[in-house]
Structures are given as structure tokens and as C-alpha cells.
Amino acid sequence: MQGRTHNCGQLRLENVGEEVQNGDFIALSSGPLQAAQKTAGVIRKLIGTAFEKYMDKEVYKFCWIVDFPMYEIGEESGELEFCHNPFSMPQGGMNALETMNPLDILAYQFDLVCNGVELSSGAVRNHEPEIMVKAFELVGLGEEDVKKKFPAMYHAFCYGAPPHAGIAPGIDRMVMLIAGEESIREVIAFPMNKNAQDVMMGAPAEVDEKQLEEVHIQISKESKV
Numbered sequence: 001m002q003g004r005t006h007n008c009g010q011l012r013l014e015n016v017g018e019e020v021q022n023g024d025f026i027a028l029s030s031g032p033l034q035a036a037q038k039t040a041g042v043i044r045k046l047i048g049t050a051f052e053k054y055m056d057k058e059v060y061k062f063c064w065i066v067d068f069p070m071y072e073i074g075e076e077s078g079e080l081e082f083c084h085n086p087f088s089m090p091q092g093g094m095n096a097l098e099t100m101n102p103l104d105i106l107a108y109q110f111d112l113v114c115n116g117v118e119l120s121s122g123a124v125r126n127h128e129p130e131i132m133v134k135a136f137e138l139v140g141l142g143e144e145d146v147k148k149k150f151p152a153m154y155h156a157f158c159y160g161a162p163p164h165a166g167i168a169p170g171i172d173r174m175v176m177l178i179a180g181e182e183s184i185r186e187v188i189a190f191p192m193n194k195n196a197q198d199v200m201m202g203a204p205a206e207v208d209e210k211q212l213e214e215v216h217i218q219i220s221k222e223s224k225v
Contacts, residue, residue, distance in 0.1 A: 027043045029043065034072070034073075034075060060115060062113070065110065065113055066110045067106045069084075069103065070102070070106060070135075071138065072103070085107070087125060088108055088124060089107065089124040089125060089126040089127070089131070091107060093128075098134070107123065108123060108165070117173055117176070119174055120168060120169045122166055122168065123165060123166070124164075127161040127163060129158050132154070133146055
């Protein structure tokens with residue numbers, strides 16, 4: 001089954017009769033593209049986990065996710081934003097940034113997924129200062145902004161850096177899968193709650209002046225007029 005949405009709000013289903021068989025389940029999600037895609041993803045995962053014939057929990061199946069979009073339109077801002085990792089190399093390099101529609105540019109990014117759980121994320125680093133500046137210009141940040149926000153990275157790359165890439169494995173997520181747990185909190189010694197608080201360690205907590213001096217931090221309170 002293929003479905004397409006149109007600006008007029010109508011939905012057209014193509015080849016439904018040829019693909020759907022008795023016992024199949026069809027779900028539709030509507031709304032803005034990104035919201036509809038997220039809804040469809042949740043439905044797909046619910047169906048997959050609810051019926052063992054779709055997802056065998058005794059088998060580990062791996063999948064590489066590649067060709068991530070470099071940019072997207074922010075849901076809240078309505079403006080062009082980086083989609084995933086702003087420091088990854090755009091596919092096509094400078095030529096893509098100068099000639100393509102930003103929403104059509106893909107990035108050298110990759111995720112390793114097992115049974116629907118993201119285990120690792122990685123990317124090819126954007127190590128060319130000129131390409132990095134151009135990539136940020138598309139989202140409204142100039143060269144001076146890049147120098148100010150990311151001085152160490154910018155200046156290091158100006159001295160020259162070889163092409164490089166990396167990936168970070170999520171060991172706790174792997175343990176979660178092996179242990180058959182549904183939540184990563186079950187395999188973390190001191191998980192944080194929804195307010196980013198560690199209730200076992202009492203963190204975050206107040207610090208005294210001596211601790212602030214050790215890390216050269218000074219807190220100033222503005223007086224209200």
C-alpha cells in the first residue's frame with residue numbers, strides 16, 4: 001500500500017486492493033509531515049511488539065540507518081535547523097551546500113539499530129572549516145558566530161585535519177536488550193527522573209563558594225529595578 005498527502009488535505013491510496021489481504025491491519029496518520037511520520041512510527045512499533053510473529057524477542061536483528069537529512073524545518077521555530085548532528089559532513093560537500101535545496105541535502109550520519117532500539121550513533125566529521133561555516137550559514141549563523149560558539153573545534157580544523165569518523169556504542173542499551181528490559185532505567189545504577197534529578201545521589205545539589213572557586217565560576221545576581 002502506498003499513501004500520499006496533498007496540500008488540499010485529501011489522501012489518495014494507491015494499489016490498496018493489490019496489496020491488502022484478509023487479516024491485514026491498516027493504520028493512517030494525518031497532520032503535518034513530521035508529526036504524521038512520528039505517529040506512524042509509534043504505531044508500527046506497537047504493532048511489532050504486540051504480536052510475536054512480527055518481532056521475535058529471542059532473536060537479535062541489526063540494521064544500519066544511513067542517509068540522514070542534514071536539515072529540517074523546526075516544529076517550533078518554523079525555520080531551517082540542523083536535523084541531527086550539525087558537525088557531520090554533508091554528502092556532496094560544499095557543492096551540495098551551494099547548489100541544492102537544504103532539505104534535500106543528506107549527511108554522512110549512521111545509526112546502528114537492534115530490534116528497534118538505537119545502540120550506536122556515528123558520523124563522518126565535517127573537518128573542513130569552509131564547509132563547516134557554510135553549513136552553519138544556512139541556519140543563520142555566520143563565521144563569527146561559529147568562532148565564538150565553537151572556538152576550539154574551528155581553530156583546530158584551521159591547522160588541518162584528516163578526514164575522520166566515529167561511532168559511540170550505547171553499552172547500557174545493549175545490556176537492556178540482553179536483560180529483556182523495556183526501560184533503560186532498569187539497567188542504570190542511578191537513573192535520573194523526568195526532572196533530570198538523581199534521587200539516590202541527591203543531585204543536582206547546591207555548591208559552596210569554595211567549590212565554585214575551584215572551577216573558576218562566579219555567580220552574580222542581577223538586581224531587579
